Amino acid sequence: MIEVTHLTKRYGSNAAVDDLSFRVEKGQIYGFLGPNGAGKTTTMNILTGYIAPSFGEVLIDGHNILEEPEEARKCIGYLPEIPPVYPEMTVLEYLQFAADLKKLPKKERSTMIAEVMQTTGLTEMQGRLIRNLSKGYRQRTGLAQAILGYPDIIILDEPMVGLDPKQIIEIRELIRSLGQKHTVILSSHILSEISAICDHIMIIAHGKLVASDTPDNLMNLMRGSGSLELTVRTTEKTLREMFHSLPGILSLDVKASAEPGACDATIKTEADNDLRERIFYLCAQEETAILRMQHTHVSLEDVFLELTEDHPKETDEKNGKKRKHFGFNGKAAMRENHEEGVRENDSDL
DSSP: EEEEEEEEEEHHHHHHEEEEEEEEEOOEEEEOOTTTTTSHHHHHHHHSSSSSSSSEEEEEEETTTTTTTHHHHTTTTOOOOSOOTTTTBHHHHHHHHHHHHHHOHHHHHHHHHHHHHHHHHHGGGTTTGGSOOOOHHHHHHHHHHTTTOOOEEEEEEEEETTHHHHEEEEEEHHHHTTTTEEEEEEEOOOOHHHHHHHHHEEEEEETTEEEEOOOOOOOOHTGOOOOOEEEEESSHHHHHHTTTOTTEEEEEEEEEEETTTTTEEEEOOTTTTOOHHHHHHHHHTTTTEEEEEEEOOOOHHHHHHHHOOOOOOOHHHHHOOOOOEOOHHHHHHEEOOHHHHHHGGGGGG
C-alpha cells in the first residue's frame, strides 16, 4: 500500500528524516515508534502530502505523492496529533463539511456520515458543539473525518496523547476494529500502546529506520540480552569458581546479598542458551542451596532503548562503525549510505 524509498527531509543542515526506506503491506496495523524528535511526524506529513521531501520517493497504492497528489490522497485518511476540528461546528456539521472537502458522492454522504458516527461512537453527540466535547470525543470526531469515505490507508499521529485511561482503552479498541478493514499506521512514543495494538513495529531514531518487524521478532532478535538472576548460599569467591566452567556465559556479576550468608549473581548468556538446569545440578553436586533463580528476557522497552540509544554520527563515522538495521523478515541487514555527493545535493532537490 505504501512504498517509501530513500526519503530525506532537511531543514538547513539538520536532517529530520534521513534516507528512510520501508514498505507497508495491506491489511495490517503498523506502529511507527520513536522518541520525541525522531522524525515520526515529519515522515507522516510527507506521506500525506502535507509537506514535500528534500529527496526520495513516496508511492501510495502505486501513486507518486508528488506527481499524482490527488489520486494518492484519495487513498489516505489522516488524523494529525491535534485534531483538525472547528469548535464552532456541531459534530454533524463538521462531518458534512469534511464530506464536501473529500468530494464524496452526494447520494451516499448521509449514509457514510451515519456509519462513521456509529463506528466512532458519535451518534449521540452529533448535535453538540465540538467546543463542548471532551478531548476523547474530539479525538473521535477527528478520527471520524479520517475514515470518512473509507480510504484504504488510515494514518494516525499520536492519537492517544492527553487521553485518560478510559479514553485510551476506547480509542485502542476503535483502532483495532479499523484494522479489520483498513491498513493503519499509528505513530507513538508510548511502548505499551504500540505493543498492544500493532501487528508490525517500525522504530525510527535520528530520522533513520533502525528496526522493522513484529513485536515478538524484535524481542527474539535481542534474546541474547536476557539474563539469569540468582541468590545462592555461598561466598562470592566460591560462586565464581563454581560457574567458571559453565559454557555460554557472556558475563558474570557477583555481589553480596541482603540474605545472610549468601550472594547474588547476574549471568548474561548467549542467545537461546538456558543454563538453569545445569546450574541446578551443579549447585546440588556442590551441596550449595539456591535461594532464588529468575530467568529474565528482554522487553520491548529494552529493544527500544537499545536501538534508539544516542550515538553521535561523528563518533560512528570516526570508528568506521555502521548501525544495525533489521529487515522486514526480522533478519539483521546492513544498509549502505548514499554517496557524499548525493547527500550534499539533497537540500537542492
